[in-house]
Amino acid sequence: MIKAPASLDGKTILITGGGSGIGRETGLIAASRGARVILADIDAGKASAVAAGIGSESAAFGLGVDVTNSADVARMMAEVEAKSGSIDGLVCAAGLTGDATLLAECTDETWNSVVGVNLTGMFFTIRAAIPLLLKAGGGSIVNLSSVAGLVAVPNQVQYIASKFGVIGLTKSAAIDYAPQGIRANAVCPGGTRTPMLAGWVEADPDRERFLAAGHPIGRIAEPAEIAEAILWLISDASSFVTGAVLPVDGGLTIP
Structure with a gap:
């Protein structure tokens, strides 16, 4: 028998990177299952637009935040506390890839921008969120790493280092x-049809076919498929799961 998706009724979930891609899809699905959703993004307009599409502020609201700035993260978290009191879940989905580059040619700017968002920004966010999770009596954190946090690929030292760091x-x-x-x-996640991937694919349509062929399942993922895994980990259905690293990659990391 197929069970219904786990309910998120009554939960308040904060999502960074909530204005687009996997973060946006996670927010939309969470709200459809009864959660109050707080969408934070470097682009406050995008976050607010997603929230407005969900409904009133009692159901969702959007905020701007630069996760690489610890003071701005603290400011954002204070606003969350003022409006919600506490949170039950945190999804850290803000991320960058950066330009493809050999390790010896990776500039300080590329390294700092990607590691700053993907790893340092995640640290700032989790650190600031823990008091609000404790205030709720506990909760669930789900961090977006990548298959590039499990296996290396060429010419992405900044991205690989950041995503391995996310697991630690x-x-x-x-x-x-x-x-x-x-x-x-x-x-x-493995390859996923997000705006971040879209530009890379649009530059050469053969790239998607090449990427899909690397996944034993024969295609790349839709953002909702990654969001479902995230929300299972946020929900009480995964109550005995912690410290886990879940590939949602169509079998890409099987070999």
């Missing part, structure tokens, strides 16, 4: 806060 950060949060009822897990 996730495990650290899991072990530090398990006694206080906070779970932390990482999701590692």
Whole structure:
């Protein structure tokens, strides 16, 4: 028998990178299952537009935040606390890839921008969110890593280092806060049809066919497929899961 998706009724979920891609899709699905959704994004307009599409502020609201700036993250979290009191779930989906480059040719700017968002920004966000999760009596953190956090690919040193780091950060949060009822897990998507991927594919349509062929399942993912895995980890259905690293990659990392 196929079970209904886990309910998120009554949960308040904060999502960074919530203005587009996987973060946006996670917010839309979470709201459809009863959660109050807070969408934070570097582009406040995009976050607010997604929230407006969900409904009133009691159901969703959008915020601007630069996750690479710890003071701005603290400001954003204070606003979340003022409007919601606490949160039950945190999804860290803000991310960048950066230009393809050999390690020895990776500039300080490329390294700092990608690692700044993907890893340091995630650290700032989790650190600031923990008091609000504790205030709720515990909760669930889900961090977006990547298959590039499990296996290396050429010419993406900044992205690979950041996504491997996300897994270490996730495990650290899991072990530090398990006694206080906070779970932390990482999701590692394979190729996914997001705006970030779209530009790369549009430059050469053969790229999607090449990318799809690398997945044993024979295609790339839709954002909703990644969001479903994220929301299972946010929900109480995964109550005994913490410190896990879940590939959602169509079998890409099987070999």
